Amino acid sequence: MDQEQNKDQTYQTYEIFNSVEVQKRQNLKEVKQDQELIQENILQDEDYLQHEQKTIFQINQASKFQSDLNKEVEEPKIMTQIQRQVKQKENNKKEKFLVEEIQIKTTQINKVQENQLKTENGLLFIQAQQESKLILNPIMPKLNKNIQEDYVNVIFGLYKIYDEQIPKEVFISSIYNQHQLEAQITENNVNISNQLSKFLSGFRKIKSDPNSFFAALSFQFFQIALKQQNQSQFENDLSWIQNLNIAIKTRQFIIDDNYFQNHQNYFLQKIQEIYVSRNPEEQLEQIMNDRQSQFYGLSIIYFRNLISQLIIDENSDKNEEAEEIKFWENSLSNANNIFELLAERLKIQIHEYNINKQKSQVYKQIYGDDTERQIHLLCLDEHYDIGISKF
Template sequence: MINEILSMIVLVIIAFFIAIIIKYAIDSYMMEQESSKDQTYKIFNTNELQKRQNLKEIQQEQELIQENTIQNEEDCNDNQQKTIFSLNKISTPISNLNQSNQEQPNFDKNSKQEKQIVNKKSEKFLIEDIQIQTTQFRKPFENQIQNENYQLFIQSQEESKLVLNPIMPKLAKNQQDDVRNWILSLYNIHDNYNPDDVFISQILNQNQIEKELGVNNQRFSMKLRENLIGYRKVKQDPNSLFAALSFSFLENALKSPNLNQLENEMSWIKTMNLVIKSRSFLIDEKMFQNHQVYFLQKLLEIYQTEYPITQLELLMNDRQSQFYGLSIIYFRNLISLLLNNQAPSEHQEAEEILYWESDLSDANKIFELLADRLRIQIHEYSINKLKGQVEIKIYGQDDDRQIHLLCSDEHYDIGIGMND
């Protein structure tokens, strides 16, 4: 009996716990369902709010576009009205004129004439008014341009005074005097070297060569004496090579048997497009065009004198003459042209050689070109004072006419050959 009672109690307890567990499970399930519904509702609300917000923005944009369209139409209408009003205002005299032309023929001639006079006056006043308005518009604009140009002119003039004043050439009323002033200013650039020296000296003897060069080596002296009987000293500046070349070439040209031969020798000058530059002041590149006539005329004049070589020396040393400067300009341009015709690597050197202040860093590369172009033989005597040596190089095949150049420390003098 006791056992049965115990069994019943155990069953009741087990049933009680089972009931509690079932109730807990049911409650948990119901809570999960409620939570799921809440989450779904929140998502739905969020999406719905976003849709409403987007719809509101679209409506605002459409309203803004509509407002802009209306405003543009109103502005367009205003402009059209203004344009129509302006056209009507301008065309009023013309319409009046047309109206007067279409009046009935019962008007007498005096009435027609009066109307025509009135209409013409109206047209005149309208045209004058337009001209006045146009002038009033253009005048401030033109004044502004003139003021700006004047300020730029003053500025450049002041800068020129600061930079170019020491040797700035004075411009004259005619081009011939301008060229002379430019060249005289070029002469002044190198006067800081040896201002009292002549460009080309008289002929000096062999002893003076050795004294000038400070040569004590007997072999050195003997080698010079074997080839030269004297020399001409060239002014010590970056133009020494070009001066030596030009004087020697002109000296050979003046030995031509007749004028036709002389003109043939100088024909290359007529074909040159001349350019000269300076780092000291600005030069108009067109300034030296068409001055070959002056140069060749001077050469023809001294050719017909009794002692043309002496006259050439005097003319080359005349510091008030253009002749020396033009001869340098011709040979600088000729060498620049020859270098330009070589490899592209020579183009920079060709441009540099056009500056009056520049010398030629490596003259040997142009001697062969010059000898071939001028049909003349060039003898170069490279003098090494330290070693007491003379290296002689000959360029060109035509030995009927020769140029002798003494080179010492990159300075060139003119040698006088045995046959000169």
């Protein structure tokens, strides 16, 4: 009997001990889980704080949010799962707000910088050129300290654009006779030769580049002006040059409009010297082909700007077309549209001979009424040469 009582007591003691032991282990397990959860929360919070700080430092106006984050660091790191989720949502909202603010600020800054660059770009470019810190290509003209003289070097730079491609071709040739006209222009096409021979006795070949129309037009117009019988008529023919606002453009380098201030004085002085010479036409041909003179370049620039201005005066909506004409590399497309304007403005009569080799036809059109002041233009595939009239 005593033995069984002792056995029961021993068993009860063991159960109590075992229960206590189990409870201890359970408590230890829960404590360990809590510690792991706390550690996980701490790591997540630290990762999040690092991410927030990277975003905050991108703008200067984030100091308030940084202060809030610093306060959060000081708060107890042990949070319940619900508290952590709530805090995460709040921080996400703040982060989204900051990102949007950064984007707005960046857009505003970019717009200001873009406007500032548009204003300062020309001056910075000129300064870089003058300090020899910027070389765009081999034909980039050297610029001097004196901006009034720089247009000379700019014009020489314009010459080089096509001299690199066609180095030996003159701007305007001497007169070729009827047989040379048939061989070079009509390529001995009998129908075309017969049609041209009714009106022309020869031609002057113009350099094969986009300036052919302007060269053919300017050379013949100056021929007309140089034939004037008195000084006042001669000056009147050239008076429009003084009133032009000059701009010339190229896709090879930037040209400042200030380069061409007072350039008319040089040009008018040169053509005055030609006017009083013994053989004005010969002198004109020489100076137009002189690559050490800016006379040819200025002639092209003047007539490009004149045509540009005539287009604007006729229709202000054609500003884009008018600006394109100012590019040295651009040929004059649809020249027929401006022939009437030129004839009226310069008091000339333009004879255009448009050659169509496929149809073996020459289409002749006349613009203007002044038969005493004629200009003859041979047009083949948008290239222009000078026609020598039989009459």
